[in-house]
Amino acid sequence: MFVPSLGFSLRENSVTSTVCCKRNQISVQPSQLRLGKFLVMNRRERTFTAIKPDAVHRGLVGEIISIFERKGYKLVGLKLVLPDRKLAENHYSELRDKPFFPDLVDFISSGPVVAMCWEGKDVVRTARKLLGATNPLESEPGTIRGRYGIDIGRNVVHSSDAVTTAEREIQLWFTEHELVDWDPAVARWVYE
Numbered sequence: 001m002f003v004p005s006l007g008f009s010l011r012e013n014s015v016t017s018t019v020c021c022k023r024n025q026i027s028v029q030p031s032q033l034r035l036g037k038f039l040v041m042n043r044r045e046r047t048f049t050a051i052k053p054d055a056v057h058r059g060l061v062g063e064i065i066s067i068f069e070r071k072g073y074k075l076v077g078l079k080l081v082l083p084d085r086k087l088a089e090n091h092y093s094e095l096r097d098k099p100f101f102p103d104l105v106d107f108i109s110s111g112p113v114v115a116m117c118w119e120g121k122d123v124v125r126t127a128r129k130l131l132g133a134t135n136p137l138e139s140e141p142g143t144i145r146g147r148y149g150i151d152i153g154r155n156v157v158h159s160s161d162a163v164t165t166a167e168r169e170i171q172l173w174f175t176e177h178e179l180v181d182w183d184p185a186v187a188r189w190v191y192e
Protein backbone atom coordinates (compact mmCIF):
# COMPACT_ATOMS: atom_id res chain seq x y z
CA MET A 1 0.00 0.00 0.00
CA PHE A 2 1.49 3.39 -0.96
CA VAL A 3 0.94 6.13 1.60
CA PRO A 4 1.73 9.38 -0.21
CA SER A 5 1.63 11.52 2.94
CA LEU A 6 4.34 9.35 4.45
CA GLY A 7 6.28 9.16 1.20
CA PHE A 8 6.81 5.39 1.39
CA SER A 9 4.97 2.11 0.94
CA LEU A 10 3.66 -0.15 3.68
CA ARG A 11 3.50 -3.91 3.20
CA GLU A 12 2.10 -6.14 5.91
CA ASN A 13 2.92 -9.78 6.60
CA SER A 14 1.66 -12.04 9.36
CA VAL A 15 4.49 -11.43 11.86
CA THR A 16 5.66 -7.86 11.43
CA SER A 17 5.00 -5.08 8.98
CA THR A 18 7.63 -4.06 6.47
CA VAL A 19 8.29 -0.49 5.49
CA CYS A 20 9.84 -0.34 2.02
CA CYS A 21 11.84 2.82 1.48
CA LYS A 22 13.66 3.53 -1.77
CA ARG A 23 16.96 1.91 -0.76
CA ASN A 24 16.33 -0.27 2.27
CA GLN A 25 13.65 -2.28 4.01
CA ILE A 26 12.99 -1.81 7.72
CA SER A 27 10.82 -4.12 9.80
CA VAL A 28 8.49 -2.41 12.25
CA GLN A 29 6.06 -3.80 14.80
CA PRO A 30 2.32 -3.47 14.06
CA SER A 31 2.03 -1.04 16.99
CA GLN A 32 4.41 1.35 15.22
CA LEU A 33 2.40 0.98 12.04
CA ARG A 34 -0.79 1.90 13.89
CA LEU A 35 0.94 4.98 15.25
CA GLY A 36 1.94 5.96 11.70
CA LYS A 37 -1.61 5.59 10.45
CA PHE A 38 -2.89 7.63 13.38
CA LEU A 39 -0.46 10.44 12.58
CA VAL A 40 -1.57 10.50 8.96
CA MET A 41 -5.24 10.62 9.96
CA ASN A 42 -4.42 13.39 12.41
CA ARG A 43 -3.36 15.58 9.51
CA ARG A 44 -6.74 15.20 7.81
CA GLU A 45 -8.62 17.72 9.96
CA ARG A 46 -10.37 20.30 7.80
CA THR A 47 -11.77 23.75 8.38
CA PHE A 48 -13.87 26.23 6.45
CA THR A 49 -12.30 29.66 6.07
CA ALA A 50 -13.82 32.60 4.21
CA ILE A 51 -12.27 35.86 3.09
CA LYS A 52 -15.11 38.32 3.64
CA PRO A 53 -16.21 40.97 1.10
CA ASP A 54 -14.33 43.80 2.85
CA ALA A 55 -11.01 41.95 2.42
CA VAL A 56 -11.74 41.03 -1.20
CA HIS A 57 -12.51 44.69 -2.01
CA ARG A 58 -9.32 45.75 -0.22
CA GLY A 59 -7.12 43.37 -2.23
CA LEU A 60 -6.11 41.18 0.73
CA VAL A 61 -6.93 37.80 -0.86
CA GLY A 62 -3.36 36.82 -1.80
CA GLU A 63 -2.00 37.96 1.55
CA ILE A 64 -4.49 35.90 3.56
CA ILE A 65 -4.04 32.76 1.46
CA SER A 66 -0.26 33.14 1.87
CA ILE A 67 -0.54 33.19 5.66
CA PHE A 68 -2.25 29.78 5.64
CA GLU A 69 0.09 28.38 2.97
CA ARG A 70 3.23 29.54 4.75
CA LYS A 71 1.99 28.10 8.01
CA GLY A 72 2.06 24.73 6.25
CA TYR A 73 -1.63 24.04 5.70
CA LYS A 74 -2.97 22.39 2.57
CA LEU A 75 -5.62 24.09 0.44
CA VAL A 76 -8.23 21.51 -0.60
CA GLY A 77 -11.04 23.83 -1.72
CA LEU A 78 -11.11 27.36 -3.16
CA LYS A 79 -13.74 29.43 -4.98
CA LEU A 80 -15.09 32.96 -5.36
CA VAL A 81 -18.74 33.15 -4.36
CA LEU A 82 -21.53 35.72 -4.43
CA PRO A 83 -23.54 34.24 -1.56
CA ASP A 84 -27.30 34.73 -1.70
CA ARG A 85 -29.16 35.75 1.47
CA LYS A 86 -30.23 32.16 2.10
CA LEU A 87 -26.62 30.96 2.20
CA ALA A 88 -25.55 33.87 4.43
CA GLU A 89 -28.48 33.29 6.82
CA ASN A 90 -27.77 29.58 6.91
CA HIS A 91 -24.08 30.12 7.57
CA TYR A 92 -24.78 32.43 10.52
CA SER A 93 -28.00 30.69 11.66
CA GLU A 94 -26.76 30.46 15.28
CA LEU A 95 -26.73 34.28 15.43
CA ARG A 96 -30.28 34.66 14.09
CA ASP A 97 -31.49 36.34 17.31
CA LYS A 98 -28.64 38.85 17.58
CA PRO A 99 -29.48 42.50 16.83
CA PHE A 100 -26.62 42.73 14.30
CA PHE A 101 -27.84 39.65 12.33
CA PRO A 102 -29.59 41.58 9.48
CA ASP A 103 -26.52 43.79 8.91
CA LEU A 104 -24.25 40.74 9.04
CA VAL A 105 -26.34 38.94 6.39
CA ASP A 106 -26.45 42.10 4.21
CA PHE A 107 -22.68 42.39 4.45
CA ILE A 108 -21.79 38.74 3.71
CA SER A 109 -24.30 38.49 0.86
CA SER A 110 -22.92 41.70 -0.69
CA GLY A 111 -20.00 39.46 -1.82
CA PRO A 112 -17.69 38.46 -3.25
CA VAL A 113 -16.48 35.96 -0.68
CA VAL A 114 -13.47 33.66 -1.14
CA ALA A 115 -14.56 30.30 0.24
CA MET A 116 -11.73 27.99 1.25
CA CYS A 117 -11.23 24.61 2.80
CA TRP A 118 -7.88 24.08 4.56
CA GLU A 119 -6.52 20.78 5.81
CA GLY A 120 -3.89 19.84 8.39
CA LYS A 121 -3.15 18.95 11.97
CA ASP A 122 -5.23 21.05 14.43
CA VAL A 123 -6.23 23.34 11.57
CA VAL A 124 -9.54 24.38 13.17
CA ARG A 125 -7.97 25.81 16.33
CA THR A 126 -4.84 27.10 14.63
CA ALA A 127 -6.84 28.97 11.97
CA ARG A 128 -8.77 30.77 14.71
CA LYS A 129 -5.45 31.80 16.25
CA LEU A 130 -4.18 33.07 12.91
CA LEU A 131 -7.40 35.13 12.55
CA GLY A 132 -7.31 36.63 16.05
CA ALA A 133 -10.21 37.73 18.27
CA THR A 134 -13.57 38.54 16.64
CA ASN A 135 -13.30 42.20 17.57
CA PRO A 136 -10.16 43.67 15.93
CA LEU A 137 -9.80 45.92 18.97
CA GLU A 138 -9.00 42.81 21.00
CA SER A 139 -7.04 40.83 18.41
CA GLU A 140 -3.26 40.61 18.74
CA PRO A 141 -1.28 42.78 16.27
CA GLY A 142 0.29 39.75 14.55
CA THR A 143 -3.06 38.17 13.69
CA ILE A 144 -5.00 38.75 10.46
CA ARG A 145 -7.75 40.75 12.17
CA GLY A 146 -5.18 42.50 14.36
CA ARG A 147 -3.25 43.59 11.28
CA TYR A 148 -6.07 44.44 8.88
CA GLY A 149 -9.27 45.10 10.85
CA ILE A 150 -10.70 48.02 12.82
CA ASP A 151 -14.49 47.45 13.12
CA ILE A 152 -16.09 44.21 14.33
CA GLY A 153 -18.50 44.26 11.38
CA ARG A 154 -15.57 44.45 8.92
CA ASN A 155 -13.27 41.87 10.47
CA VAL A 156 -11.84 40.50 7.20
CA VAL A 157 -12.06 36.72 7.66
CA HIS A 158 -14.10 33.87 9.06
CA SER A 159 -12.99 30.42 10.16
CA SER A 160 -15.00 27.62 11.76
CA ASP A 161 -14.97 27.65 15.56
CA ALA A 162 -15.03 23.84 16.10
CA VAL A 163 -14.52 20.60 14.17
CA THR A 164 -18.27 19.91 14.07
CA THR A 165 -18.98 23.45 12.86
CA ALA A 166 -16.31 23.00 10.19
CA GLU A 167 -18.01 19.84 8.89
CA ARG A 168 -21.34 21.67 8.64
CA GLU A 169 -19.85 24.75 6.97
CA ILE A 170 -17.76 22.76 4.45
CA GLN A 171 -20.92 20.92 3.41
CA LEU A 172 -22.82 24.18 3.18
CA TRP A 173 -20.30 25.95 0.93
CA PHE A 174 -18.76 23.10 -1.09
CA THR A 175 -19.92 20.04 -2.97
CA GLU A 176 -17.84 16.89 -2.55
CA HIS A 177 -16.44 17.26 -6.10
CA GLU A 178 -15.09 20.74 -5.34
CA LEU A 179 -12.73 19.40 -2.67
CA VAL A 180 -9.43 18.09 -3.98
CA ASP A 181 -7.47 15.41 -2.18
CA TRP A 182 -3.77 15.78 -2.98
CA ASP A 183 -0.41 15.20 -1.36
CA PRO A 184 1.95 18.16 -1.08
CA ALA A 185 5.53 17.26 -1.88
CA VAL A 186 6.66 19.20 1.20
CA ALA A 187 4.56 17.28 3.76
CA ARG A 188 7.58 15.58 5.32
CA TRP A 189 9.20 18.99 5.84
CA VAL A 190 6.11 20.29 7.65
CA TYR A 191 5.34 17.25 9.83
CA GLU A 192 7.83 15.19 11.83
Ligand SMILES: Nc1ncnc2c1ncn2[C@@H]1O[C@H](COP(=O)(O)OP(=O)(O)OP(=O)(O)O)[C@@H](O)[C@H]1O
Nearest residue numbers: 095100104133134152153154155157158159160161
Ligand atom coordinates in the same frame (compact mmCIF):
# COMPACT_ATOMS: atom_id res chain seq x y z
N1 LIG B 1 -21.49 42.84 18.67
C1 LIG B 1 -21.38 42.76 17.36
N2 LIG B 1 -21.72 43.80 16.56
C2 LIG B 1 -21.61 43.71 15.21
N3 LIG B 1 -21.18 42.62 14.56
C3 LIG B 1 -20.84 41.56 15.31
C4 LIG B 1 -20.93 41.57 16.73
N4 LIG B 1 -20.52 40.36 17.19
C5 LIG B 1 -20.20 39.64 16.10
N5 LIG B 1 -20.40 40.36 14.98
C6 LIG B 1 -20.16 39.91 13.60
O1 LIG B 1 -20.69 38.62 13.44
C7 LIG B 1 -19.67 37.74 13.01
C8 LIG B 1 -19.95 36.37 13.61
O2 LIG B 1 -19.83 36.47 15.02
P1 LIG B 1 -19.29 35.27 15.90
O3 LIG B 1 -19.70 35.53 17.28
O4 LIG B 1 -19.66 33.99 15.23
O5 LIG B 1 -17.71 35.53 15.84
P2 LIG B 1 -16.58 34.76 15.04
O6 LIG B 1 -16.85 33.30 15.05
O7 LIG B 1 -15.24 35.22 15.53
O8 LIG B 1 -16.75 35.38 13.63
P3 LIG B 1 -16.92 34.63 12.24
O9 LIG B 1 -18.07 33.66 12.43
O10 LIG B 1 -17.18 35.71 11.25
O11 LIG B 1 -15.62 33.93 12.06
C9 LIG B 1 -18.38 38.37 13.48
O12 LIG B 1 -17.27 38.00 12.68
C10 LIG B 1 -18.67 39.84 13.34
O13 LIG B 1 -18.41 40.30 12.02
